[in-house]
Amino acid sequence: MPLLQVENLVKTYPGVRAVDGIGFTVAEGSCFGLLGPNGAGKTTTLEILEGITGADSGHVLYRGAPRDDSYRAVVGIQFQHTALQDFQTVHEALRLFASFYPRQRPMSELVQLCNLGELLDRDTRALSGGQRQRLLLAIALVNDPDLVFLDEPTTGLDPQSRRNFWRLIEGVKQEGKTVLLTTHYMEEASVLCDEIAVIDRGRIIERGAPQRLLAQHFPRALVRVPLSALPDPGRLPPGFEVRGGDAVAATDDIDQALAQLRQLQVALDELAISTPTLDDLFLKLTGHGLRES
Amino acid sequence: MSLKRILAVVAARNREFYRDKAGLGWNIVMPAIMVLGFAFIFSSPDESLYKVGVLGSVTGDTAPAFLRTPHIQFIAQDDEVGAIDKLRHHRIDLLLDLRAMPRYWVNELSARGFVAERLLWQSQTNAPQAPQRETVSGRAVRYVDWVVPGVLAMNVMFSSLWGVGWVIVRYRKNGVLRRLRATPLSAGEFLVAQIISRLLVVSSVTVLVFAGTNALLDFPMRGSYLTLGLVFLAGAIALVSLGLTVSARVRSEELADGLLNLISWPMMILSGVWFSLEGTNIWAQRIAELLPLTHMVDAARRVMLDGAGLQEVAFDIGILLVLGVVLLTLSARAFRWQ
Numbered sequence: 001m002p003l004l005q006v007e008n009l010v011k012t013y014p015g016v017r018a019v020d021g022i023g024f025t026v027a028e029g030s031c032f033g034l035l036g037p038n039g040a041g042k043t044t045t046l047e048i049l050e051g052i053t054g055a056d057s058g059h060v061l062y063r064g065a066p067r068d069d070s071y072r073a074v075v076g077i078q079f080q081h082t083a084l085q086d087f088q089t090v091h092e093a094l095r096l097f098a099s100f101y102p103r104q105r106p107m108s109e110l111v112q113l114c115n116l117g118e119l120l121d122r123d124t125r126a127l128s129g130g131q132r133q134r135l136l137l138a139i140a141l142v143n144d145p146d147l148v149f150l151d152e153p154t155t156g157l158d159p160q161s162r163r164n165f166w167r168l169i170e171g172v173k174q175e176g177k178t179v180l181l182t183t184h185y186m187e188e189a190s191v192l193c194d195e196i197a198v199i200d201r202g203r204i205i206e207r208g209a210p211q212r213l214l215a216q217h218f219p220r221a222l223v224r225v226p227l228s229a230l231p232d233p234g235r236l237p238p239g240f241e242v243r244g245g246d247a248v249a250a251t252d253d254i255d256q257a258l259a260q261l262r263q264l265q266v267a268l269d270e271l272a273i274s275t276p277t278l279d280d281l282f283l284k285l286t287g288h289g290l291r292e293s
Numbered sequence: 294m295s296l297k298r299i300l301a302v303v304a305a306r307n308r309e310f311y312r313d314k315a316g317l318g319w320n321i322v323m324p325a326i327m328v329l330g331f332a333f334i335f336s337s338p339d340e341s342l343y344k345v346g347v348l349g350s351v352t353g354d355t356a357p358a359f360l361r362t363p364h365i366q367f368i369a370q371d372d373e374v375g376a377i378d379k380l381r382h383h384r385i386d387l388l389l390d391l392r393a394m395p396r397y398w399v400n401e402l403s404a405r406g407f408v409a410e411r412l413l414w415q416s417q418t419n420a421p422q423a424p425q426r427e428t429v430s431g432r433a434v435r436y437v438d439w440v441v442p443g444v445l446a447m448n449v450m451f452s453s454l455w456g457v458g459w460v461i462v463r464y465r466k467n468g469v470l471r472r473l474r475a476t477p478l479s480a481g482e483f484l485v486a487q488i489i490s491r492l493l494v495v496s497s498v499t500v501l502v503f504a505g506t507n508a509l510l511d512f513p514m515r516g517s518y519l520t521l522g523l524v525f526l527a528g529a530i531a532l533v534s535l536g537l538t539v540s541a542r543v544r545s546e547e548l549a550d551g552l553l554n555l556i557s558w559p560m561m562i563l564s565g566v567w568f569s570l571e572g573t574n575i576w577a578q579r580i581a582e583l584l585p586l587t588h589m590v591d592a593a594r595r596v597m598l599d600g601a602g603l604q605e606v607a608f609d610i611g612i613l614l615v616l617g618v619v620l621l622t623l624s625a626r627a628f629r630w631q
Binding site: 050051052069072073077079081082083084085086087088092095096097099100101102139 | 297298300301302304305306308309312313464467468469471472474475476477478631
């Protein structure tokens with residue numbers, strides 16, 4: 001039985017159908033990612049699953065049954081934007097949230113897991129972005145939840161802080177907890193998620209394990225040159241197509257793609273050969289980049 | 294409802310209050326400055342000037358010589374009962390009635406009244422008919438003594454309204470409420486915690502301001518501290534509930550600020566904090582009777598100045614508690630986390 005079963009969720013705001021028939025299942029102990037650009041409906045979907053927002057229609061089943069009041073005690077939530085009460089230290093914030101739950105994780109474990117040891121006496125307003133995210137993750141874990149929701153947990157962090165945060169989430173996964181996260185960083189989804197659902201305009205347009213989806217949609221490599229490098233931007237080499245500002249060929253035969261570029265006397269200074277990423281997948285599926293929406 | 298959760302939120306909110314040094318200072322210093330400022334303003338007039346209240350036309354010739362006495366301020370009075378009360382509280386030194394049979398009232402416990410009476414007698418040497426003498430007794434009440442209960446009550450009002458109303462709207466706007474909502478903490482627990490926290494703050498600040506200003510001004514406290522405490526507590530409950538009602542759904546701090554000002558300023562003017570509404574427009578007086586601050590100020594003043602007991606202010610406390618319960622029920626029903 002899946003831990004979470006989501007069926008045909010619909011949520012409409014005035015003039016916008018934010019969630020339009022979304023459904024999926026999340027297996028216990030897995031990390032499930034909701035991917036999509038800003039405004040795709042990820043956060044609204046997550047809020048419905050968290051129980052913060054009601055759906056207009058559809059069902060959410062937790063361990064095969066509708067959620068009740070006890071649901072909040074067994075889930076942990078890290079919001080994309082959140083504020084804590086002012087004038088409290090990290091330790092006081094953790095203690096405050098711990099007091100809300102019947103089940104509490106030992107503070108020492110939590111501090112170690114989220115690497116908060118040196119920050120316990122610091123005012124929460126004096127934390128850096130990465131430190132703050134660690135505290136918010138610790139708060140989400142304070143009740144030792146079975147299911148953890150993370151809404152764009154690394155947005156706004158520098159690359160180093162982001163990678164550090166990924167290590168923390170890996171630790172949470174290793175404890176066997178189920179993680180459901182939203183992100184628009186494809187690398188994050190690749191590193192952390194066992195399964196992803198790509199959302200655009202309130203609908204799931206593709207779903208599966210990241211590597212399986214890439215293998216399903218792309219050959220081995222992507223050969224890419226900027227359109228400006230083509231002598232005639234209106235004339236693409238055979239096998240190439242326009243994606244964003246580039247001419248891109250998805251191919252298993254890199255030599256042949258290069259030969260075709262040379263034949264058209266394309267400047268290769270800005271040539272890029274890469275393996276396909278989830279960015280490429282989204283571009284292919286939706287026709288626009290993940291960060292452009 | 295979990296006591297543990299409520300106490301945790303109370304503690305967090307209290308920390309937020311007392312660690313905010315600027316806000317804490319302002320909460321204590323502002324009312325103290327107001328009390329001391331009024332003490333200074335109203336204790337400095339020329340001490341040699343006597344104040345004589347006059348009922349009836351001051352241009353009449355019943356006591357023309359006396360009305361021309363220098364260094365005496367003659368103040369027209371419309372209401373005999375109110376004027377006698379002012380004499381009793383030493384707000385005037387003598388009361389002269391020129392309406393019919395000439396007569397005057399003097400407070401036999403007032404040294405200034407004694408002198409003013411002698412001046413009256415001196416001016417009556419050639420008068421055809423000596424005015425009839427009436428006496429009242431009472432203890433001295435300075436203006437600052439009269440205004441202190443009002444300022445304390447006003448501080449309770451501001452602290453209760455903004456300390457809950459504005460703070461909850463800020464929590465809603467910056468996402469604190471949203472985060473709390475994601476926990477098992479219920480709306481009822483959250484609201485009860487806010488009320489308890491604010492009542493603790495209001496009580497502590499009121500005690501501090503009362504003790505501090507009393508040490509400097511030595512104002513009268515003729516009733517029991519318990520009764521006065523109950524008056525302020527009932528007032529705080531009513532006004533905290535009013536603050537909760539205002540903040541139940543508002544998302545904008547600016548709108549909340551405007552609404553709280555809209556509520557508090559008319560109360561401050563109409564509830565007799567600074568001046569008595571006696572003799573003002575009857576509608577203003579009727580509206581004032583509906584305002585919680587009026588009941589808190591009146592009851593506190595009667596306890597502190599007249600030594601009123603619990604029974605004598607039970608009606609005002611009752612009104613405040615009923616208002617508190619009604620508004621609290623209303624706000625609990627209307628409350629939205631987001």
